[in-house]
Amino acid sequence: MPISNAAFVRSTLVLLLAGMIALLGIVGMSLWLTGKVQSYFAELVEVRAVRSAAADLLSTIQDAETGQRGFVITGNPVFRGPYDNALKAVAEQQRDLAERAGSRPEYAGRLAEIGRLIDGKLAELAQTVTLVEQGRAADAVAIVEAERGRQIMERLRAELGAIIADADVRLQEGIADMLGASGALRWMTIIGAVAIIGVVGGAALVVAQYTRDVVQARREVETLNATLERRVEERTEELIRANQEVQRFAYIVTHDLRAPLVNIMGFTSELDAALGAIRAYVLADDKTPNADEILEARRAAEEDLPEAIGFIRSSTKKMDSLINAILKISRDGRRELKIERVDLKGLVEAGAGAVAHQVAESGGDIAIAATLPTVISDRLSLEQVFGNLFDNAVKYRAEDRPLRISVTARAGGRGESIVEFTDNGRGISEEDHERIFELFRRSGTQDKPGEGIGLAHVRSLMRNLGGDIGVRSQLGKGTTFVLRLPPDLGKVVRSMQA
Incomplete structure (x- = not known):
């Protein structure tokens, strides 16, 4: 079915509006999903930094404990180096953990206990090292064997381990959320691309259809223009033929209807002559008709009058038949075609x-x-x-x-x-x-x-x-x-x- 100008304009506006809505939706969803991905990524970075600080602090304290025990057991100054290095790093790493975890409520509550345990552990380590330096290695070993330091270390390991475990869970959840947001962004991009392709394809089909209709209409106009002269000639020939038929019909009708009229007029004269002979006989009054008048009146009554009446009747019947035929054709021409x-x-x-x-x-x-x-x-x-x-x-x-x-x-x-x-x-x-x-x-x-x-x-x-x-x-x-x-x-x- 051909597309009208109004339909083409409406279809174009609808497609443009649909394309604009689709594009705005895609851009909005893309920005929102991108923000979510960035938020998830920032969360991952923060949690990973807390985990790293907690793991580093725990590892450093364990290094200090290892160096302390080696020095206490052997008295060899070689073991004092790892202890001293770890001791220097603990304070900095403790500050780093406080900075990274302090802004996160789920971790901030543990920092005070961790600090108290670290202070206790460092004091225990420093006391044993000092006793060894004073030559009181047995006292230092006794402190170590009393397991106070082990208990502090286990509690410290539990506190820092809890932070590390919670961070691991949050890292896994964050990665899953970020992957979900990335997948949603990918599907939104695919759906948006399909929608835009559909809108563009629909617009292309409408334009193609409209263009095809315009080209077809132009061809039809060209064909009409090319055949107009031939159609005019055909119509002219039909009019000429119809006019000729009307003239021929008029001639035939007047000719065929005139013949019975001529016969009627002729036999009317015969009737008049016959009536003259009969009148001379009938209206003779006191005068006696002669033999010729009687014979003429008899011939008129027996022959001329019946013959004239018969011919007149035949002519009128012929005229009636012709008129009925003309009326029949006329009625057929006026009948509404079904x-x-x-x-x-x-x-x-x-x-x-x-x-x-x-x-x-x-x-x-x-x-x-x-x-x-x-x-x-x-x-x-x-x-x-x-x-x-x-x-x-x-x-x-x-x-x-x-x-x-x-x-x-x-x-x-x-x-x-x-x-x-x-x-x-x-x-x-x-x-x-x-x-x-x-x-x-x-x-x-x-x-x-x-x-x-x-x-x-x-x-x-x-x-x-x-x-x-x-x-x-x-x-x-x-x-x-x-x-x-x-x-x-x-x-x-x-x-x-x-």
Whole structure:
């Protein structure tokens, strides 16, 4: 269905609005998801820093404890180096942990206890180292064996381990959240791309359809312009032909109606003469009519008057028949056509059935093609056309051979259907091929009743249906009537009204 300008504008605006909404949605969701990813990443960095500080502090204290125990057990100054280095790093790492965990409530509560435990542990370590330096190694070993330092270390390991374990959980959850946000961002990008591609594709289809309609409309205009002259010529030819038919019809009607009038006028004179003779006899009064007057009055009463009245009656009957024929054609021309789908095969078969017994009596047959077209036309008019053709074929059959009738069809130009109605009857001489379609005109021997209006009526009906009828025939060899029908009478009517 062609796209109108208004529909094209509406479709374009809708697609642009949809594209804008999709783009804004994609940008908004992308910004939101990007913010979430950044937030998750910042959280991961902070938690990882706390974990790292806690793990480093625990490792440093463990290094200090290891160096302390080695120095206490062996008294070797070599073990004093790791202890001293670890001791220097503890304070800095404790400050680093306090800075990183102090802003996080889940860890800040543990810092005071961790600081107290570290102070206790460092004091225990310093006391044992000092005793060894004073040569009191046994006292130092006794302090170590008292396990006070081990208990402090276990509690410190538990506090820092809790921070490390919580940080591990938070790191896993943060990584999962960040992966989820990244996946959502990826799917949002894919969905947005599909939406934008759909909008762009829809816009491209609308533009393509509109462009195709514009090109087609332009081609139709070019075709109309190219065929306009031909159509004007066809309409002009139709008008000329119609005008000629009107003139010929007027001539035929006036000529054929004038003949009975002339006869009536002539026999009226005969009546007047006969009445003169009768008047002389009847109105003789006291005068006795002579023999000649009596004979003349008798002849007028017995011969002239009946003859004149008979001819007048015959002429008026002829005039009445002619007038009725004219009225019939006139009524058919004014009848409103009922346009419907008509199956020509069924219609022709019905017409053939009406004359089948007459054809069979002559030993003949009727052959109808296996396929006849279906047209959109006026059924009643077509029934009258084929009924008249079947009647004529039966009426004017050749007496020396069985009657054969065939009905075939083929496609014509511009989609029209051409139906050929053929019989093997008397045939029509070539000079009468057009004459038979004129009103009150007949061809050949006039041995059959009729007024010569049948084929004129058929041509009038065919032209009312937007078609026409012609004839091919030779005397003694049969006749073929060629009917041309448009595929759709409705289009013809609309074209004539345009």
